Amino acid sequence: MAGKKLTFALMDSAFESARTTTAMRLIDIAARRGYDITVFAYEGAVMLPFAKQEQHANKVHGREVEEENHPLPRKFIASMMTEAKKNGGSLDWINCGLCVDERGAGEAIEGVRRGAPPDFWKAAETTDNTLVIATR
């Protein structure tokens, strides 16, 4: 399926909505299939690749940090970038710049770039399909 292009627009922040997990599942499938993927992270979604996300222990679960292995969206994104590349595709993650500024989310993982709504439009114009997963 190499050569196929998909664009996603996401809005939800990390750790708050199952919609984000669903979006990640879809992006992961596309990465495994070697698609060229563009993600435009809008509003709270710019927190998904925030570099300072940290794992923690969970006393309720009775587990220390390593055993708990708390999921971190930034790690998911980094892994999907690697996976896409491994399969001949790419994952271009664009954080909405103004959304980053108002959240102080400038420290993103490597490979994330700053952009603006026209980048979403540009990607959508050259893509096979576009999926918007907005906040409800």
Add this chain to the structure above:
Amino acid sequence: MKALNIIETAYRATIEEQDDTVVWLTHAMKGAGADLSVLLRGNAVNYAVKTQDASGLSFGDTKQTQPPRLAEDITRLIGKGVEVYIVEEDVAERGLERTDLIDGLKPVPRAGMPKLFAGFDRVWHW
């Protein structure tokens, strides 16, 4: 490419963002040459109500001096050449009269939405 932005979730972050995020996004993309239209449905039909006023909010000494002005934002979109459709039944169900709304809207019945969608290359439900 022609795209339709459907706005249904209303007043999502409008106080903090000073606008509706998808109306703003539409302004920004239109400014970059995008061929976009908007469909207001559900509670978002209220964005077209002329007399809404979100001013006056304050927390302690901190005042929100620039409240969202959604009807004005929609009017400016129309002024830029963005067609703004509004679902007739959603307007009527909320007790709104045509005279309550800004000018330039394109009413569409619910049953007419599939035909409307067919006129676009992309339909994005925000």
